[in-house]
Amino acid sequence: MLLEVRDLHVEFHTRDGVAKAVNGVDYSVDAGETLAVLGESGSGKSVTAQAVMGILDIPPGKITHGEILFQGQDLLKLKEEERRKIRGAKMAMVFQDALSSLNPVLSVGDQLGEMFQVHQGMSRKDSKAKAVELMDRVRIPAAKERVGQYPHQFSGGMRQRIMIAMALALEPELIIADEPTTALDVTVQAQVMDLLAELRRELNMGLILITHDLGVVADVADKIAVMYAGRIVEHAPVHEIYKAPAHPYTKGLLESIPRLDQKGQELYAIKGLPPNLLNIPPGCAFNPRCPLARDRCRTDVPPLYEVTESPVPRASACHFWKECLHG
Numbered sequence: 001m002l003l004e005v006r007d008l009h010v011e012f013h014t015r016d017g018v019a020k021a022v023n024g025v026d027y028s029v030d031a032g033e034t035l036a037v038l039g040e041s042g043s044g045k046s047v048t049a050q051a052v053m054g055i056l057d058i059p060p061g062k063i064t065h066g067e068i069l070f071q072g073q074d075l076l077k078l079k080e081e082e083r084r085k086i087r088g089a090k091m092a093m094v095f096q097d098a099l100s101s102l103n104p105v106l107s108v109g110d111q112l113g114e115m116f117q118v119h120q121g122m123s124r125k126d127s128k129a130k131a132v133e134l135m136d137r138v139r140i141p142a143a144k145e146r147v148g149q150y151p152h153q154f155s156g157g158m159r160q161r162i163m164i165a166m167a168l169a170l171e172p173e174l175i176i177a178d179e180p181t182t183a184l185d186v187t188v189q190a191q192v193m194d195l196l197a198e199l200r201r202e203l204n205m206g207l208i209l210i211t212h213d214l215g216v217v218a219d220v221a222d223k224i225a226v227m228y229a230g231r232i233v234e235h236a237p238v239h240e241i242y243k244a245p246a247h248p249y250t251k252g253l254l255e256s257i258p259r260l261d262q263k264g265q266e267l268y269a270i271k272g273l274p275p276n277l278l279n280i281p282p283g284c285a286f287n288p289r290c291p292l293a294r295d296r297c298r299t300d301v302p303p304l305y306e307v308t309e310s311p312v313p314r315a316s317a318c319h320f321w322k323e324c325l326h327g
C-alpha cells in the first residue's frame, strides 16, 4: 500500500477550548488509485491531508494519536528534515487557489524551473526546457511561447494546470488535491478533473481528491471516504455508494447533488449544521440531523460496520446501515 492512515487524531488548542478536528481516521490509497474524500466544510478533510503532508499548523494543531504509513514507513516518526525530503519529491499537494499559491512576480517558467534547480541542481537553461515539458504534459496550449508569461496572464483553469504541473515536477508517487477545482466554473472543473485522472493513470500515482461535491468524483475516483466531524462515516467503492449509500449522511449528500436533468427541482439539503468541534454530541455525531436517529444513536458511538468485504471493503458508521442501504 502506498499510503495508509491509521487511527489518526488531531486536535487544535484554541482560546475557546480543544477542537477535535480529526477523531480516528483510517484511509488508504495505492499506486494508480484515486481516493475521494468527501464531507461538508469543517469535517476534517484538509486537516487530515495536512497531517499526511506534514504541513499542519503545530501549534495550535497537535497529532495526538495514529500512524501515517507511506510506503510502509511511519511519517510521524521521522525528523522534520527527513519529511522535507519526502514533501515535493515523493508526495505533493495541489491547492484550491492557484492565484495565491503562485508567485505573481515570477514567470510560470521560472517557478516551474525552480523546482528542478533547487531539488536537482539543474541549470537554468535545462530547467526551462523541463518547464515547457511540464506545461505540455498538463496540456497548456503553446507552452513554448507561454513559458515566460506571468500567472495573471493565464485563465483560472490554466493556472490550476500550472499548479498541477508544479506538483508533478518531481514525479511524486502521491498527489493530494484539496478542492482543486472549486474556484473554477463547471466545464473547466470537469477538464481539470479529467486531466488529474489521466495523469494519475499515466504516471501510476496515488491520488487523494478532496472535495465537498459528490457530483465531480463519480467518473474519476475508485473509492470514496465520507467524513463527518472528523471521522469516516462511510467508505466504499465509488459506484456502490451512488447506487445505494449505507449511511444517512451520504444519502443526504447524494440527494443534494444538482441534477442537470431535473432543472428547477428543489435540492434536498441536509438540515441543521455540522457539530461544534469543541463539543461533539455524544453517540453518533450526526444524530441531531439524522432522519433515522433513535435512542441508541444518542448514546453509542457507532463503529465502522463492515458492509461488504470485497473487492474494496465497504463500511458504514451507522447502527442502522442495513435500513439505510435497503430503505
Ligand SMILES: Nc1ncnc2c1ncn2[C@@H]1O[C@H](COP(=O)(O)OP(=O)(O)OP(=O)(O)O)[C@@H](O)[C@H]1O
Binding pocket: 012, 014, 019, 021, 039, 040, 041, 042, 043, 044, 045, 046, 047, 048, 057, 060, 061, 212, 277
Ligand atoms: N489552524 C487552525 N486553528 C484552529 N482550528 C483549526 C485550524 N485548522 C483547522 N481547524 C479546525 O479543524 C476543523 C476541520 O478543518 P478542515 O480544514 O480539515 O475542514 P475541511 O473538511 O477541509 O473543510 P472545508 O471543506 O471548508 O475545506 C475546522 O472546523 C476547525 O475547527
Ligand SMILES: [Mg+2]
Binding pocket: 045, 046, 047, 178
Ligand atoms: Mg478543506
